[in-house]
Amino acid sequence: MSLHQRRRQPRAEELSGIPWLAVLQPAERERAVSALLVGDAQAGDYVCRTGKSPTYWFGVVEGLLKMNIDSMDGASMTLVGLPPGGWFGEGTVVKREPYRYNVQAIRKSVVAGLHIDMFHWLLDHSIGFNRFVMSQLNERLGQFISAREIDRLSNPDLRVARSLAALFHPLLYPNVGEVLRITQQELAYLVGLSRQRVNEALSVLQRERAILVEYGGLRVLDLDALRHGAFSSKRL
């Protein structure tokens, strides 16, 4: 709720973290920037909610968001994590239909929004922008397919590893550093395991030198191992 009250013009440093601005022509870019707003979201704030009609195409400048849906029993299911550099909602924006999911800040974040009219103007006028959106849709499709693969993995350590790797997708989320600030509880929601099991999996991944567990987050040491490595769930 507070996101829509504390809006401001994006700072230059924030603009540099918006990947699709670089593919625009100077004139297009100038127009796009004038239609960009950023806002701070506190942990727990909603960026968009199910049923509301889209006003903006959103992107993560800083922090971490999650996309979730409410299931029938009242509990909510986290579908995907959205790290810096990630833009989302193009599906609903294109169709001008209501959002089908909630997007909520996992921790204090900076969110950018491009007004829906400017989004459509760019689709009509910029080839670079069209390429970006097309690539975005394609990569996201790939991401959801691999998410289904991950769901069917039986080994919890592998599931955590692959889910972490997905958060470091270079095209969808170009601005993720090597440190990921996420609590083990949130990671548990994201992966669909208990916090205890995630804690254990993180220990395994650390023992295998793939990550470094820190308070309130973790550091990736070997992204390739997270993507492709095999981890034994055997205790030592």
Add this chain to the structure above:
DNA sequence: TCATTAAATTGTT
């Protein structure tokens, strides 16, 4: 800036 306290997060059972 430092010390104290409250809150959040982790590791374990």
Add this chain to the structure above:
DNA sequence: AACAATTTAATGA
């Protein structure tokens, strides 16, 4: 789900 231990954030002198 509950617990203690640890880390961070907040507060005020």
